[in-house]
Structures are given as C-alpha cells and as structure tokens.
Amino acid sequence: MSDATITPPREFLKPPVTEVGVLGWLHSNLFNNWYNSLLTILVLLALWQVVPPFFSWTFIDSVWNTPAEVCRDIDGACWSIIPKNISFILFGFFPDGQQWRPGLAMVLLVGLVVFSADRKRWKKSLGVYWLINLVVMGTLMYGGVFGMPVVETSQWSGLPLTFMLSLFGMVAAYPFGVFLALGRRSKMPAIKTLCVIYIEMIRGVPLISLLFMSSVMFPLFLPEGVTINTVLRAQLAIILFTAAYIAEVVRGGLQAMPRGQFEAADSLGLNYNQTMRLIILPQALKIVIPPSLGILLSAFKDTSLVVIISLYDVLKTTKVTLSNPKWTGYSTEAYIFLAVLYFVCCYAMSSYSRRLEKELHTGR
Amino acid sequence: MNETQNLTEAKAAPKLIIEVNSMHKWYADFHVLSDINLKVELGERIVICGPSGSGKSTLIRCINRLEEHQRGQIIVNGTELTNDIKNIEKVRTEVGMVFQHFNLFPHLTIIENLTLGPIWVRKTPKKEAEEMAMMYLEKVHIAEQAKKFPGQLSGGQQQRVAIARSLCMKPEVMLFDEPTSALDPEMIKEVLDVMIERAEEGMTMLVVTHEMGFAKSVADRVMFMDEGQIVEQNSPHEFFDNPQHERTKLFLSQIL
Numbered sequence: 001m002s003d004a005t006i007t008p009p010r011e012f013l014k015p016p017v018t019e020v021g022v023l024g025w026l027h028s029n030l031f032n033n034w035y036n037s038l039l040t041i042l043v044l045l046a047l048w049q050v051v052p053p054f055f056s057w058t059f060i061d062s063v064w065n066t067p068a069e070v071c072r073d074i075d076g077a078c079w080s081i082i083p084k085n086i087s088f089i090l091f092g093f094f095p096d097g098q099q100w101r102p103g104l105a106m107v108l109l110v111g112l113v114v115f116s117a118d119r120k121r122w123k124k125s126l127g128v129y130w131l132i133n134l135v136v137m138g139t140l141m142y143g144g145v146f147g148m149p150v151v152e153t154s155q156w157s158g159l160p161l162t163f164m165l166s167l168f169g170m171v172a173a174y175p176f177g178v179f180l181a182l183g184r185r186s187k188m189p190a191i192k193t194l195c196v197i198y199i200e201m202i203r204g205v206p207l208i209s210l211l212f213m214s215s216v217m218f219p220l221f222l223p224e225g226v227t228i229n230t231v232l233r234a235q236l237a238i239i240l241f242t243a244a245y246i247a248e249v250v251r252g253g254l255q256a257m258p259r260g261q262f263e264a265a266d267s268l269g270l271n272y273n274q275t276m277r278l279i280i281l282p283q284a285l286k287i288v289i290p291p292s293l294g295i296l297l298s299a300f301k302d303t304s305l306v307v308i309i310s311l312y313d314v315l316k317t318t319k320v321t322l323s324n325p326k327w328t329g330y331s332t333e334a335y336i337f338l339a340v341l342y343f344v345c346c347y348a349m350s351s352y353s354r355r356l357e358k359e360l361h362t363g364r
Numbered sequence: 365m366n367e368t369q370n371l372t373e374a375k376a377a378p379k380l381i382i383e384v385n386s387m388h389k390w391y392a393d394f395h396v397l398s399d400i401n402l403k404v405e406l407g408e409r410i411v412i413c414g415p416s417g418s419g420k421s422t423l424i425r426c427i428n429r430l431e432e433h434q435r436g437q438i439i440v441n442g443t444e445l446t447n448d449i450k451n452i453e454k455v456r457t458e459v460g461m462v463f464q465h466f467n468l469f470p471h472l473t474i475i476e477n478l479t480l481g482p483i484w485v486r487k488t489p490k491k492e493a494e495e496m497a498m499m500y501l502e503k504v505h506i507a508e509q510a511k512k513f514p515g516q517l518s519g520g521q522q523q524r525v526a527i528a529r530s531l532c533m534k535p536e537v538m539l540f541d542e543p544t545s546a547l548d549p550e551m552i553k554e555v556l557d558v559m560i561e562r563a564e565e566g567m568t569m570l571v572v573t574h575e576m577g578f579a580k581s582v583a584d585r586v587m588f589m590d591e592g593q594i595v596e597q598n599s600p601h602e603f604f605d606n607p608q609h610e611r612t613k614l615f616l617s618q619i620l
Contacts, residue, residue: 263430264467268481268533269457271449278480282471362471363515 068326081330082337085321089334092157092317101148102160105137109163117352119359130171137164153231157312159341161231165313166300169238173299174292176239177246178285182276184251195247202244208305210237215309234306242299249291253284286360293353297346314338378405381537381568382427387436389419389426389592396422398592400436406536409569411579411600414589415615420572423589424539427570428459441536457485460530464542466522468514474501474525475510481533493532500528504558520551524558531562538562540571576620580604588612 031037061076064083071078082089091099112133116126141160144150183195202210214233222228257280265275285292304315312320318334321327327334382404389397397419404410412420425431426438429445429452438445440455469477478497482488488496501507504524514522523543530538540559544552556578563569563582573579579586579600586603588596588611596609604620607613 258467260463260465260467261469263461264463264469266430267428267456267459267461268529269453269485270481271453274484278484279469283469286471360471362513 071330077333078330079333079337081321081327081333085324085327088158088321089314089317090159092161092312092320093155094151094157094160095149095155098143098149098151101140101143101151102156102158105140106160106163108133108137108140109167113167119356134168153229156231158317159314161306161311162303162313162315165231165235165238165303165306169235169242169299169303170296172239173242173246174296176243178250178281180243180247181250181254184247185254199244199247202241203248207237207241207302208308210241211305211309213237230309230311234309234311238299238303242295245295246292249288249295250284252291253286253288254280256287257284286357289353289357289360293350297349300345300349301342314341378407380404381406381408381441382570383437383439384427385437385439387426387433387438389422389431389433389435396592397426397433400594402587402594404537404568404570406568407566408584409563409567409582410571410585410587411583412570412572412587412589413574413576413579413615414595418589419592420589421541424461424541424570424572427537427539428456428461430461453485457481457533458536460533460535460538462523462526462530462538462540462543464545466514466519466526466546468522468526468529470514473511473513474506474517477514477525478529478532481529486533497528497532500531501525503531503561504528505554518551519547520554523547523551523555527555527558527562537568537570540569540573542572542574544573544575574619576604588615590615 030040057076061074062079063070063074063076064079066078066080068078068080068084071080087096087099091102094102112129115121115129139145140148141156142151142153180195180199183191184199186192186195211234214237215230218233219227261279261283262275265279270278304313306313307316315338318338322331322334380403382402384400384402387397387400388395400423402423412423414420422431426433426445427440433445441458443451443455443458445451445455468474469480472480475494475497478500479488479490479493482493482496483490498507498510501510504527506521506524506528509517509521509525514525517525527538527543543559544555547555552575556575559569559571559578560582571578571583583600585597586600587594588603588607588609590611596603596607596612598608603612604616607616
C-alpha cells in the first residue's frame with residue numbers, strides 16, 4: 001500500500017518535434033491553416049515579382065561613377081549622380097576649396113554626439129563641451145580668423161545645415177521642454193498659465209507657419225537697421241516648436257509618477273529642486289524615452305521645411321542638383337540616396353534610445 | 365489614564381517631542397480629524413489603531429506635513445508646523461516615515477536610496493554616508509543587497525530597506541504608516557522584528573498598524589481612533605483587557 005503513494009521521480013521531457021526547430025516555426029508561423037498558407041504563397045509570389053527586378057536595377061544594370069551621358073544608354077540605376085554632385089549635395093553653396101571647413105565641423109559634431117552617448121559622461125563637463133563645440137563649429141563655418149575667409153550664413157547649406165539645425169535644436173529644446181512641463185504643473189497660477197498658453201499656442205500652429213513668421217513677419221517688428229540672422233531665426237523657431245511638444249510628453253511622464261515617490265522625497269526633507277532633479281525627473285524622463293524619440297525624429301526630418309525661408313538644407317541642395325539639365329530624370333536615385341541618409345540617422349537614434357531604455361531598466 | 369501618567373513620571377525628565385493641540389483637518393467639506401490632542405515624549409512607543417477611514421494615517425501624515433491641518437497646533441521638537449517651508453523641511457529631517465508601499469526610489473540602488481537624504485539634506489560627505497548606510501543595512505539584516513535595485517528585492521526586504529533609509533537621517537521620531545499591510549504573511553515577521561529591535565534601542569515611534577501582537581509587546585500606549593477622533597488611549601494591558609469605550613470594545617471584538 002505504502003508503495004502506491006510514492007510519486008515517481010519527476011521526468012523532464014522534450015517538446016514534440018513538430019513544435020520546435022525550423023519545421024515547427026514554419027508550421028506555427030506560416031502554414032498553420034489554409035488561409036495563412038494561401039497568404040504565405042501569395043506574399044512569396046509578390047516578392048518574386050518585385051525583388052529580383054529591383055535588385056538588378058540597383059546593383060547589376062547600374063553605373064556608379066560615370067559622366068551623365070553614359071546613363072542615357074543603360075536600364076539600371078544611375079548612381080553616378082551622387083558622386084558627381086556630392087560636394088554640392090553635402091555642402092551646397094559653401095565656396096569650393098573651403099568645404100573642408102563644414103566637413104570638419106560635421107566630423108566634430110558627430111564625434112561629440114558619439115562621445116555623449118555614453119551615460120558615464122553625463123556630467124556638467126559635457127554641457128561645456130557642447131558649448132565649446134558650438135563656438136568652434138560657428139568659427140569654422142563663418143571664418144574670418146586664422147586666415148579663413150568669411151562665409152556668410154546665407155551660403156551655409158546642405159548636410160551641415162541640416163545637422164546643426166536639428167541637433168542643436170534637439171539639445172536646446174529638450175531642457176526647455178522639461179522646464180515648460182514643470183511650469184505647467186506648477187502651483188503658481190501665473191507660471192502655470194504662461195506655460196499653458198505657450199504650449200497650446202505653439203502646438204496650435206504648424207512649424208511651417210512659425211518659420212514663415214520668423215522670417216517674414218518678425219523682421220517687421222524690429223527697429224530699422226537691426227537684423228537677426230536667418231539661420232539663427234530658423235534655429236530658434238525649431239527650438240521653440242519642438243520644446244512645446246517635448247513639454248507635453250514630459251508632462252505625461254510626470255503624471256505617471258506615483259504620489260508615493262513625492263511623499264518619500266518630502267519625508268526625507270528634500271526640497272523641490274532636489275526632489276525633481278534626483279527623484280522625479282530621472283524616472284519620468286525614462287518613461288517618456290519612446291515618445292520623446294518620436295518627437296526628436298520628426299524634429300530632425302522637419303528641418304527640411306526650412307526651404308520655405310530659402311535656406312538650402314540637404315533636401316533642397318539635392319533638388320537643385322536635379323534641376324541641372326544634365327542630371328534631370330535621375331530623381332529616383334537621388335531621393336533613394338537621401339532616404340538612406342535620413343534612415344541611417346533616424347535608425348541610429350532609434351537604436352540608441354532602445355539601448356538607453358535597456359540600460360536604465362532597474363527591474364520591475 | 366492614571367497608569368500612563370505614572371508610567372511617564374517614572375522616567376527622568378521626559379522631553380516632549382510631539383505636541384498636537386486641538387487640531388482639526390478637513391478634506392474639502394469632510395471633517396477628517398476633529399479636536400486631536402496628543403503629547404508624545406522622547407522614547408515613547410505609541411500604536412494607533414482603528415477602523416479604516418478613522419483618520420489614523422491622516423493624523424501621522426499631518427505630523428510631518430504630508431497633509432496640512434487647518435486649525436490647531438502641531439509642534440515637533442520645538443518647531444511649529446505652519447506654511448513656512450523652512451520649518452516644514454526642518455521637521456521632516458527630524459521625523460522619519462515608513463510607508464505602507466515602501467516608496468523606495470526604483471531608479472537608485474539600495475545604498476543610493478539610503479545615502480540620498482544624508483548627502484543632499486544633511487550634507488554628509490559621500491564616504492561617511494555610505495559607511496553609515498552599510499551600518500544601518502546591517503541593522504536591518506540586509507547588507508548583502510546593497511548594490512541591488514529595489515525591484516529585485518522581496519516586499520519584506522524592501523520595507524526593511526525603507527526603515528533603514530529613514531534611520532540614516534538619524535530622526536528623533538519614526539512614523540510608521542501601516543508598514544506591514546502590503547506584505548505577504550510570511551514577510552510580516554521580519555519587518556516587525558526590525559521594528560521591535562529599533563523600539564528596544566529607545567527610538568520614539570508612532571505606529572499605525574493592525575498587528576495587535578506588536579502593540580501588546582512593544583507599545584507604551586495604544587490609541588484607538590474612530591471617525592476622526594481619539595476615542596481612547598491607554599497602556600496596552602489596560603487597553604486590551606479593560607477597554608472603556610463601547611466603540612473600542614466593538615473594534616477589539618472584530619479584530620481579535
């Protein structure tokens with residue numbers, strides 16, 4: 001009798017063969033019933049129709065670095081438009097022979113961004129580096145010292161302009177947005193009202209109209225003889241615009257913070273600034289990494305709207321290239337190149353934000 | 365009441381640490397606390413019990429101004445609680461609080477949770493603060509978890525960390541707001557043990573709890589609150605064996 005009550009030792013069995021491995025995966029994901037099987041086959045057929053022709057257009061029948069005339073006689077892509085015009089696409093109207101300056105400025109900027117990516121370097125000194133970088137970049141671009149001829153900002157164009165407008169825009173807009181969010185939650189009615197009015201007004205108009213106002217209407221209010229640089233005005237408009245959106249996202253993060261966190265900080269005797277800086281913002285900003293990234297990505301892409309105030313960003317310089325009769329008709333290639341350029345930047349930002357989220361995850 | 369007085373007179377020169385005089389509090393129109401009078405001496409251990417919604421949590425939250433009172437007086441260690449933010453911050457550094465839901469800072473490690481207050485409020489040098497934090501972590505038997513994050517600890521461990529975090533501020537008084545109510549049964553004891561050890565060291569404590577065993581073994585005084593009033597307070601012996609008030613009797617019959 002007593003033998004019957006003893007449980008046999010626990011056996012650990014392998015799952016059935018049809019559930020694991022390649023076959024299991026195919027079965028459960030692609031062919032688990034008749035309509036999924038049908039869809040799988042249809043999609044495969046469609047891919048067969050599209051992918052090989054695109055592949056041969058891109059890589060096999062294409063030419064990579066030839067004069068424009070050669071492109072007339074081929075079926076494939078004429079990538080030659082890129083290398084033959086690369087200095088204009090990247091640097092626009094920046095004078096020939098001086099283009100190492102924006103090139104170096106971009107290398108510095110990208111280097112600083114990569115340097116800033118490591119969380120261990122997030123100290124006060126990093127802010128100083130950014131300021132130094134801003135000055136060095138400005139000097140490189142504008143010139144007038146060390147024997148570099150002056151290049152007016154109206155000649156700044158192409159990729160450096162895009163990068164400067166977007167990166168400095170983001171870097172300045174983020175803290176400003178955080179302050180607006182804190183202001184909107186302030187108990188002081190005047191500050192709160194001001195922040196609400198600011199945020200709602202900015203969010204109520206498209207960026208394009210802000211840029212337009214900053215370039216056309218704003219100068220009308222300035223006293224005669226006083227002008228503010230166009231690039232600077234565009235930069236300001238982008239900062240003011242992005243900050244309003246950041247503010248609302250950050251406010252969402254602040255609202256998600258449990259009251260207990262404020263109370264615990266209060267009960268330790270921390271003051272408002274310490275509570276926000278040490279307890280609330282680190283957590284709230286972590287929560288809003290994904291939506292913040294969305295805003296920063298669209299801010300990056302929206303810089304292409306500065307064409308409206310006749311600034312030549314990288315999209316516009318490409319368009320100008322295409323208006324050259326020699327190269328008209330190769331817009332597909334040029335725009336694919338631009339798309340890849342934008343995609344690489346956006347994807348880098350996106351992967352970085354995912355890495356940051358992972359690093360900041362502290363359980364539960 | 366007589367016994368309590370005798371008990372306190374027996375101690376040499378008792379120092380009044382908390383004094384609440386005819387204090388009232390409203391949530392909008394709702395009168396949550398009515399005519400509260402309370403005197404706590406240094407070293408006293410007081411357990412506050414009562415049905416839910418009786419205002420017991422609100423009362424201890426008023427003592428470090430997590431809630432504002434509208435009438436009457438609260439004086440903590442000689443400082444009166446008013447709208448003056450300097451006074452409030454001073455009182456908060458002298459009064460430690462342990463919450464029902466621990467409220468540890470999830471983005472900081474255990475040791476950083478403990479050193480935050482001393483470093484930023486008391487301006488203690490980092491190294492000194494860390495040494496002190498390790499000492500208190502040992503006191504709550506959890507020193508080996510110092511480098512972990514709160515999310516990696518069990519509820520009982522988190523609550524012990526929260527107690528250590530309060531102790532690091534070297535408070536004159538500790539307030540406990542239902543410290544074991546959110547814990548699984550097997551973890552309640554480890555937290556109560558830590559609280560008993562602190563009580564035995566002479567820490568002044570105000571504890572809102574339903575753990576009547578703790579009240580019987582540790583408290584100098586048990587207070588019963590109902591409908592925003594202190595209905596009855598007495599030594600634990602008298603309180604449990606000889607309750608005076610009908611409402612106290614009813615409450616005790618329900619929970620014991």
